[in-house]
Amino acid sequence: MFGKLTWQAIPFDQPIPLAAGALVVFVIAAILIWVAAKGYIPYLWREWITSVDHKRIGIMYCLLAAVMLLRGFIDALMMRSQQALAFHAPGYLPPEHYDQIFSAHGTIMIFFMAMPFVIGLMNFAMPLQLGVRDVAFPTLNSVSFWLTAAGALLVNISLVVGEFARTGWLPYPPLSELTYSPGVGVDYYLWAIQISGIGTLMTGINMVTTVLKIRAPGMSYMRMPIFCWTTLASNLLIVAAFPILTATLAMLLLDRYVGFHFFSNEAAGNAMMFQNLIWAWGHPEVYILVLPAFGIFSEVVATFSGKPLFDRRSMIIATLGICILSLCVWLHHFFTMGAGGDVNAVFGIASMIIAVPTGVKIYNWLFTMYGGRVRFSSAMLWAIGFMVTFVIGGMTGVLLASPPADFLLHNSLFLVAHFHNVIIGGVVFGVFAGYTYWFPKAFGFVLDERLGKAAFWCWLVGFYVAFVPLYVVGLEGMTRRMQHYDRPEWYPWLLVAGVGVLIILCGIALQIAQLWVSIRTRAQRRDLTGDPWDGRSLEWSTTSPPPEFNFAVLPNVTNDEPYWSIKQQARARGELVTPEPEYAPIQVPRNSATGFVTAFFAVLTGFSLIWQIWWLVILGLVGAYATFVAFAWRDVHETEIPAAEVARIDRANRAARAAALREEAVQ
Amino acid sequence: MRRGGSGVLRSLLPVVPVSLAACHPAVLTPAGPVGEGDRIVLLDSLSIMLAIVVPTIVTILGFAYWFRASNRRARYLPDFAYSGRIELIVWSIPVLVIFFLGGIAWISAHLLDPAEPLRSKAKPLEVQVVALDWKWLFIYPQQNVASINRMVVPAGAPLELRITSASVFNVFFVPRLGSEIYAMYGMTTRLNLQADQPGVYFGLSAHFSGDGFPGMAFDVHAVSAEEFTQWTAATRETGPVLDEAAYRQLLKQSQDVTPYTYRSVQSGLFDDIVEQRLPPGEGPPTARSAAAAAVVLAGRQY
Numbered sequence: 001m002f003g004k005l006t007w008q009a010i011p012f013d014q015p016i017p018l019a020a021g022a023l024v025v026f027v028i029a030a031i032l033i034w035v036a037a038k039g040y041i042p043y044l045w046r047e048w049i050t051s052v053d054h055k056r057i058g059i060m061y062c063l064l065a066a067v068m069l070l071r072g073f074i075d076a077l078m079m080r081s082q083q084a085l086a087f088h089a090p091g092y093l094p095p096e097h098y099d100q101i102f103s104a105h106g107t108i109m110i111f112f113m114a115m116p117f118v119i120g121l122m123n124f125a126m127p128l129q130l131g132v133r134d135v136a137f138p139t140l141n142s143v144s145f146w147l148t149a150a151g152a153l154l155v156n157i158s159l160v161v162g163e164f165a166r167t168g169w170l171p172y173p174p175l176s177e178l179t180y181s182p183g184v185g186v187d188y189y190l191w192a193i194q195i196s197g198i199g200t201l202m203t204g205i206n207m208v209t210t211v212l213k214i215r216a217p218g219m220s221y222m223r224m225p226i227f228c229w230t231t232l233a234s235n236l237l238i239v240a241a242f243p244i245l246t247a248t249l250a251m252l253l254l255d256r257y258v259g260f261h262f263f264s265n266e267a268a269g270n271a272m273m274f275q276n277l278i279w280a281w282g283h284p285e286v287y288i289l290v291l292p293a294f295g296i297f298s299e300v301v302a303t304f305s306g307k308p309l310f311d312r313r314s315m316i317i318a319t320l321g322i323c324i325l326s327l328c329v330w331l332h333h334f335f336t337m338g339a340g341g342d343v344n345a346v347f348g349i350a351s352m353i354i355a356v357p358t359g360v361k362i363y364n365w366l367f368t369m370y371g372g373r374v375r376f377s378s379a380m381l382w383a384i385g386f387m388v389t390f391v392i393g394g395m396t397g398v399l400l401a402s403p404p405a406d407f408l409l410h411n412s413l414f415l416v417a418h419f420h421n422v423i424i425g426g427v428v429f430g431v432f433a434g435y436t437y438w439f440p441k442a443f444g445f446v447l448d449e450r451l452g453k454a455a456f457w458c459w460l461v462g463f464y465v466a467f468v469p470l471y472v473v474g475l476e477g478m479t480r481r482m483q484h485y486d487r488p489e490w491y492p493w494l495l496v497a498g499v500g501v502l503i504i505l506c507g508i509a510l511q512i513a514q515l516w517v518s519i520r521t522r523a524q525r526r527d528l529t530g531d532p533w534d535g536r537s538l539e540w541s542t543t544s545p546p547p548e549f550n551f552a553v554l555p556n557v558t559n560d561e562p563y564w565s566i567k568q569q570a571r572a573r574g575e576l577v578t579p580e581p582e583y584a585p586i587q588v589p590r591n592s593a594t595g596f597v598t599a600f601f602a603v604l605t606g607f608s609l610i611w612q613i614w615w616l617v618i619l620g621l622v623g624a625y626a627t628f629v630a631f632a633w634r635d636v637h638e639t640e641i642p643a644a645e646v647a648r649i650d651r652a653n654r655a656a657r658a659a660a661l662r663e664e665a666v667q
Numbered sequence: 668m669r670r671g672g673s674g675v676l677r678s679l680l681p682v683v684p685v686s687l688a689a690c691h692p693a694v695l696t697p698a699g700p701v702g703e704g705d706r707i708v709l710l711d712s713l714s715i716m717l718a719i720v721v722p723t724i725v726t727i728l729g730f731a732y733w734f735r736a737s738n739r740r741a742r743y744l745p746d747f748a749y750s751g752r753i754e755l756i757v758w759s760i761p762v763l764v765i766f767f768l769g770g771i772a773w774i775s776a777h778l779l780d781p782a783e784p785l786r787s788k789a790k791p792l793e794v795q796v797v798a799l800d801w802k803w804l805f806i807y808p809q810q811n812v813a814s815i816n817r818m819v820v821p822a823g824a825p826l827e828l829r830i831t832s833a834s835v836f837n838v839f840f841v842p843r844l845g846s847e848i849y850a851m852y853g854m855t856t857r858l859n860l861q862a863d864q865p866g867v868y869f870g871l872s873a874h875f876s877g878d879g880f881p882g883m884a885f886d887v888h889a890v891s892a893e894e895f896t897q898w899t900a901a902t903r904e905t906g907p908v909l910d911e912a913a914y915r916q917l918l919k920q921s922q923d924v925t926p927y928t929y930r931s932v933q934s935g936l937f938d939d940i941v942e943q944r945l946p947p948g949e950g951p952p953t954a955r956s957a958a959a960a961a962v963v964l965a966g967r968q969y
Contacts, residue, residue, distance in 0.1 A: 095878040168875050174852060175835040175877060179950040180800075265852045265947040271836065272851065305734070308748040314757070336838060337849045338856040341777035348776060349769040359761035366727055367753055371744030373736040387727045395716045398768060403776040405709040407846035408694040408702070411838060411873045475692035477842030479873040482881045487869065489693075 003612035004184065009162045016097065020074075021160035050591040052138035053548055054123050057145050059442055061120025062435065064149055068112040071156065073508060075105035077501055080466070084498035086484035087491040098483040099166035100185065104155065106169025107189060110285070111196060112152040114423065117431040118292040119148075119203055122231045125438055126207065128539035128546060129225045131216025131555040131562075134589060136209035139631065142595030144199040144206065150599040151196025154606050158188040162610070165189040168481065170278050171252065173263035173271040178256050184610050186256065190249050191606040197246050204238030207231055216538070218557035222316070225537045226309060229316050230295030233323035234288045240327065241284040248277040272337065279330035287326040290422065291319065293430025294361055297383045300433050301365045303533050304380035305372030308561055310364045318357035318364075325354045335403045336410045344403040351401035358394055362387060377533070378452035382433035385460045386425055393421030396471070414474025417467045424463050432459075432511075440532045444544040445525040451514035458507030466500025469493035528656040536564040543653040549586040549641055552650035574665035576658050583647040587638040594631040598624050693842035698868055698889075699861040700785060702845030708775045712768055719764055781846045782857040785825040792820055795937040796830040798837035798850035798872065799917050800948045801879030802924040806909075806932050810899040813909045815917075816885045817926035821895040822865045828858040831941050833918060834948025838873035841887050847873050855941050862889035879922035886926075906930045911945065918948045 011017045035041060048056055078093060078101050085091040093101065127135055135141050158164040165185040167176045176186045211232040215224070224232075252274065254260040261267035263274045302309040309315060331339065331347035365387060374380065396418040400406050409415055440446045473493045478485070518525060531540040541563040542551050559565055569577045605620030607613075695710075697703045734741045777783075784791070795806040806813045820826055830839050832850040840847035844860045862868065872883035890898065907913055909929035914936065939945050 095881070099875075099878060166878070172836055174947070175875075179947070180835055180877065182951060265834070272854070306736075306743075307745055310747075311749050311754055314754055334849070336781075336847050337851070338782060340782065341780040344780075345773045345776035348772040349765075352765045352769050352772065356758070356761040356765055359764075360757050362723065362727075363753075363757040363760075366723075366730055367750075367757075368748075369727075369730045369734055371742060371747045372734050373741075373743055374731055374734045375736045376731075384727065384731050388724050391720050391723055391727075395713075395720050398716060398765075399709065399712050402708055402712050402768065402772045404705045404779040404846070405712060407779065407781065407848075408705045408709060408842070410847060472692060475694050477693035477840070477869070477871070479838075479840070479871055481875040483878075484881050486884070 001613075003608070003614070005161070005611040005613065009184075009611075010160065011163075014097070016093070017159060024156065025160065046591065049596050050142075050593045052134075052142045052589050052592055052595075054127050054135045054138065054141060055442065055546060055550075057141050058120045058122070058124030061116045061123060061145055061148070062431075063120075064145075064152060065113050065115075065117035065120060065431070068108050068116070068152055070508070072105050072108040072113050073505070075101045075108070077505065079105060080494075080498045080501040083482065083485075083494045086482075087488070087494070088484075088486050090484055093483070095483045096163075096166060099481070100164045102481055103165045103168055103171075103185075103189070104158075107165070107193070108152075108155060109423075110169065110289075111193060112148070112155065114289050114427050114431070115196075115200060116148055116152075117435075118234070118289055118427065119144075119200070121296065121431060121434040121438065122207060122227075122234070122292055123203075124442060125434070125539055126228055126231045127210065127214075128441070128542070128550060129228050129537050130211070130214065131219055131538045131551060131557060132210075132214050133550050133554075133586070135206050136214055137206050138589040139592045139594055140202050140206055142592060143598055144203040144595075146595035146599030147199030147202075147602055148196045150602045150606065151192040151199070153603055154188060154192040154195065154610075157607065158185065162188065170282065172278075173252060173255070173269075173274050174265045176252060176256075177264050179265070186252075187610040190253050190256075191609050194246060194249055194253075195602050195606050197242055197249075200238060201242045201246070204235040204242065207235040208239060211235075216555050216557050218562075220557075222313070223557055223560050223562075225295075226298035226312065226315050226319070227292070227295035227537075229319050230291040230298075233319050234291040237284045237288045237291075237323060237326065241281045241288070244277060245281040245285075248274060248281065251277075272334075275334050275337070276330075279333040280327075282333065283330040284326045286419075286422070287322055289427045290430070291322065293386075293427050293434075294319070296430045296434040296437070297365060297386060299537065300379045300383045300437055301368050303437075303535050304375045304377060304383070305369045306375075306534070307368055307372040308536070308564075310367040310370075312560065314360060315364050318360045321357040322354060325350065325357070329354065332401055332406070335406045341403075348401050348403050348406075352398050355394060355398050362391060377436075378447075378449055378456055379433045379437040379533075381453060381456045382429045382436065385456065386429040386433070389425030389429070389460070389463065390422060393418060393425050396421060409474055411479050412474035413470040413478045413480055416480050417470035417474060420463075420467050420470075424459075424467075429459075432456075437533065438539070440525075440527040441530070441539055441544050441546070443522075444527055445518065445522040446527055446532050447518045448514050448521070448525075451510050451517060455507045455510035455514060458503055458510060462500050462503030462505075462507055464500070465503055466497050469497040469500070528653075529660045530653055530657070531567075531660075536561045538563050541566075543649060547641075547646075547649045548588050549646065552583060552646050553581040570657075570661055571664065574661055576654060576661065580651070580654065583643045583650065585643045586641045586646055588641060590637060590639050592631065594627055597627045601627065693869075696843065697845055698843040698866060699845060699863050701779065701781075701860050702843060704775070704779045705845045708771060708779070711771060715764065715767055715771075719760060779846065781848050781859065783859060784827065785859050785861055787825045787861070789821075789824040791825040791827045793827045793829070794818065794820070796828055796839055796850065797937065797940060798830070798832040798834075798839070798876070798883075800834050800877060800920040800950075801872075801883050801922055802917070803839075803870075803872075803883065803885050804833075804917060806937055807899070808932075808937070810903075811931050811934075812899055812902045813929040813932045814902070815927050815929075816924055817888065817928075818870070818885060819888045819890060819895065819898050820862060821892045822862050822889040824861065824892070826860045826862075828860065829937065830856045830858060831937070833940060833945075834950070835876045836874050837876045837883065839870070840873040841868050841870040843868045844887065849874065852947055853941065853943050862887065865889050865891055865894075877920075879920065882923035902928045903930050909933060909936065911936075911939075914940075914945065918946065920949065920951065 082091045082093045163183050163185040171186050251262040255262050261269040263269050263271045298309050329351040332351045335344050473490045476489050478490050527544045530544040601620045601623035608616035697706050793808055797804040802816050805818045830850045832852045837850040838847050848856045848858045866889050868887040870885045870887050906928045908931050910933045
C-alpha cells in the first residue's frame with residue numbers, strides 16, 4: 001500500500017533531525033493557523049497563490065529563496081561547527097548525518113536559494129525595465145514558480161521522512177547507484193531536482209521569449225538595460241544547459257529504478273560519463289547565476305554613481321562572450337581524471353579566457369564610478385564589496401584553471417573557498433544588492449539603510465573570516481567533506497572559519513531585523529514618486545508598487561536611458577514634461593490556480609516515486625494532466641481594468657512626481 | 668629530471684607572496700620534483716595575477732572614495748560613458764595576462780602530466796594502488812607484497828603508480844609529493860611521483876566516497892634504499908596472503924583500518940580487478956536480517 005514507506009522512515013532514534021524536523025513542522029503549522037485565524041487565506045489565494053503577475057511571482061521566488069537561505073545556512077553552521085569540534089574527535093554529527101548536511105547545503109543553496117533568487121529578481125525587474133506589461137507566458141511563469149517550490153518542499157520533507165542524499169550536491173555514481181546508496185536519499189535529490197528543473201527550463205523559455213519578442217516601442221536590443229541583456233544571456237544558458245541536467249539525472253534514475261547500467265560499475269556502465277555530462281550543465285549553471293548578478297551590479301553602479309554605465313556596447317559583448325565561453329570549459333572540473341596534457345591544457349586555457357570578458361566588466365564598473373557622484377547606500381556597498389571580493393575569487397579561479405595548480409588543489413578546501421568566494425561575493429552580494437535596490441519598487445517603501453549597512457559589513461567581514469582560513473587549509477592539503485580529521489595544522493584555521501560563519505550569522509540576523517523594522521515603520525518610509533534612488537531605467541518611471549498593468553501607457557523609447565532623459569528635461573523645467581495621456585482600459589491576464597494545483601500533484605508524484613507508492617504516482621500524474629487540460633479548455637483569458645482605475649493610479653503618481661520636482665526646484 | 672622548463676618559471680619566484688611562504692602549507696613545501704613543479708606553476712600564476720589584481724582593487728576603492736558624492740573637489744562628468752582609449756586598455760590588460768598565463772598552463776600541463784614518467788637514473792618502483800571502501804591497498808608487483816593504508820617507498824627513486832578503485836570514485840593524494848589523480852572502477856590512471864628525502868608524508872582520499880571517507884588517510888614512508896629492501900624482506904616473512912578470498916574480504920566496507928601487510932600477492936590480482944574479473948565492492952551490508960532491511964533502506968544502518 002505505501003511502498004517502502006514505514007514508520008521507520010521517521011528518525012525517532014535520532015534527536016537532532018527529529019527535533020529540527022518537529023520544529024519546522026511546528027513553525028509551518030503555527031504560521032498556517034495564524035494566517036487562517038486572521039482570515040488571510042482568501043487574500044493570499046486571490047492575490048498571491050493564483051497570481052500570474054510577474055511581479056508577484058518574482059516576489060514569491062525571492063521569498064522562497066530567503067527561506068531556503070536560512071535552511072541552507074543552518075546546514076553551513078552545523079558543518080563549520082562539526083569541523084571546529086572534530087579534531088581527533090567524532091564531533092557531534094555522525095558521518096551518515098554530516099554527509100546529508102553537506103549534500104543538502106549545496107543542493108539547497110544552488111537550486112533553491114541562488115536560482116530562485118536570481119529568477120525572482122529577473123521576473124520582477126526585467127518586464128518593468130523593458131517597459132512592458134508582463135512576461136510572454138504568465139501562467140507558465142506561475143507553474144514554473146510552483147514547481148520550484150515543489151522541489152524545495154520535497155528536499156525539506158526528507159528532513160523528517162526518510163533521509164537526504166549522502167553523496168554531495170552532485171550525486172556522482174557509482175556512489176549514488178543503488179549498490180552504494182540503497183536508501184531513499186538520492187531519490188529525494190533526483191526527483192526534487194527533476195521537478196524544479198522542469199520549472200527552471202520553462203522559466204528560461206519564458207524569459208528568452210519575453211526579451212526577444214516583447215519590448216516597449218522603440219526598445220531596440222542595443223537600448224535594453226544591461227540587466228535585460230544578462231537576463232537574456234542567463235536564460236539562453238538555462239535553455240541550453242538544463243536539458244542536459246534533466247537527461248543526466250534521468251539516466252541515473254533509470255539505473256536506480258529499473259536496473260539500467262548507464263553509470264553503474266557492472267555491465268560496462270561508465271561513471272565518468274556522469275561527471276562529464278553533469279558538468280556540461282554545471283559549469284554554465286554558475287554563469288546562469290552570476291550573469292544576472294552582473295546585470296544587477298551594472299544597474300546599481302550606474303544609478304548610485306549618477307552616470308550612465310561606461311561603454312554599454314563592450315558590456316554587452318562581454319556578456320555574450322561569457323555566455324558562449326561558459327559552454328566550452330566544463331572539463332576543468334575533472335583535470336585530475338587523467339585526460340592528458342593536450343586536453344587539460346586546452347580546457348585550462350579556455351577557462352582562463354573567461355577572465356577576459358569578466359575583467360572587462362570589472363573595469364567598466366570601475367570607469368562608471370570615475371567622474372561620478374558615488375552615493376554609498378547599502379545597495380552600492382554590496383556592489384563595491386562585490387567588485388573587490390569577486391576579483392579575488394576570479395583570481396583563485398584562474399589559478400585553478402591551470403592544470404598543475406589544480407592537481408594540488410582539486411577538491412580541496414581551497415576549491416571550496418574559491419567557489420564560495422565567487423558565489424557569495426558574486427551571486428549572493430548581487431541578489432542582496434538587487435533586493436535592496438528593487439525593494440521600494442516592489443513594496444512602496446525603502447528598507448532601513450542603517451541596519452542594511454550593518455548587515456553588509458557583517459557579511460563582508462564574516463565572509464573573509466570564514467573563507468580565507470579555508471584557502472589556507474586547502475593549501476595545507478585538506479580536502480572537502482571531512483567529517484573528522486587528525487591533522488593539527490588544520491585545526492586552528494577551522495576554528496577561525498567557525499567564527500567567520502558566526503559573523504555571517506549576525507549579518508543575517510541584521511537583515512531579518514532590517515525587514516522587520518522597515519515593515520513596522522513603513523509609514524515613514526513611503527516612496528510616493530516611484531523613484532527613490534534617482535534611477536535611470538524604465539522601472540522607476542511607474543508607481544511603487546507598480547500597478548498590475550505596470551504602465552498606464554507603454555513608454556516610447558528613443559535613447560539608451562529613456563527615463564533618465566525625460567527626468568532631466570523635467571528637472572530643467574521644474575515640472576513634468578509629458579502631458580497627461582489619454583487613459584484606456586487595459587487587459588491583464590486572469591489569475592489561475594494551474595501552477596499551484598500542478599505543483600500539488602507534482603509533490604504527490606515525486607513523493608510517491610521516492611517511496612515507490614505506485615498507485616499514488618498514477619494518481620499524481622493523472623491529476624497534473626487533468627489540471628493542464630482544464631487550463632487549456634478555459635475560454636476567458638483576460639480581465640479588463642477600466643480606464644478610470646488606470647487614470648486614478650497614474651494621476652496620483654503624476655501628482656507625487658510633480659510635487660517632488662517642485663520641491664527639488666525650491667532647493 | 669625531465670621538467671627542465673620549470674627553470675624558466677622558477678626565475679619568477681622572487682615575487683612569491685611572503686605570507687604564504689611563512690606558514691609552510693603542505694602543498695607549498697613539496698618533498699619531491701612533481702610537487703615542486705606544481706608549486707612553481709601555482710605561485711607563478713598567482714604572482715602574475717596579483718600584479719594586476721592588487722592595483723585593480725586599489726583603484727576600485729580609490730575611485731569609489733574619491734568620487735564620493737560629498738567630495739566637491741572631484742570632477743563630475745555625468746555624461747562620460749565612452750572612451751576608445753580606455754576600452755583598448757581595458758580589453759588588452761586581461762588579454763595579455765591570459766596570454767601569459769595560458770602559455771604557462773600549456774607548457775606546464777604537458778611537462779607535469781601525471782602519466783608522464785619521471786626522468787631519473789634510479790630504478791623506478793612500481794606500485795599498484797586500489798581504493799577500497801574505505802582503505803587503500805598498495806600492491807608491490809616487483810616485490811610481490813602488499814600493504815593496507817601505508818605505502819613504504821624508497822626515497823629518491825621514481826614511483827610509477829597505477830591506480831584503480833574497487834568500488835566508488837576516490838582520489839589518491841599525497842599533498843607534499845604533488846599531483847593527485849582519480850581512482851575509478853574498471854579503469855587505470857597513471858601517476859608518477861617521487862619523494863626526494865626520507866620522511867613520513869600524509870596522504871588522503873581527495874574525493875568523497877561515503878561514510879568511511881575521512882578514515883581513508885594513509886602515510887607514505889619514504890625510506891633509504893637499504894631500509895626499503897629490509898622492509899620488503901621483513902614483510903615477506905609475516906602476515907596473510909592476498910589471494911582472491913582475502914581480496915573478497917577487503918571488498919566489505921570497513922572504516923579506520925589499522926595498517927598491515929600481506930606477505931605475498933596472487934599474481935595478476937591488480938589486472939583482475941581492473942579487467943573486472945573480480946566483483947566490485949559490496950556496498951553497505953545487505954546480509955542483515957529482513958527486519959532490519961527497512962532500516963537499511965531508510966539509510967540508518969548504524
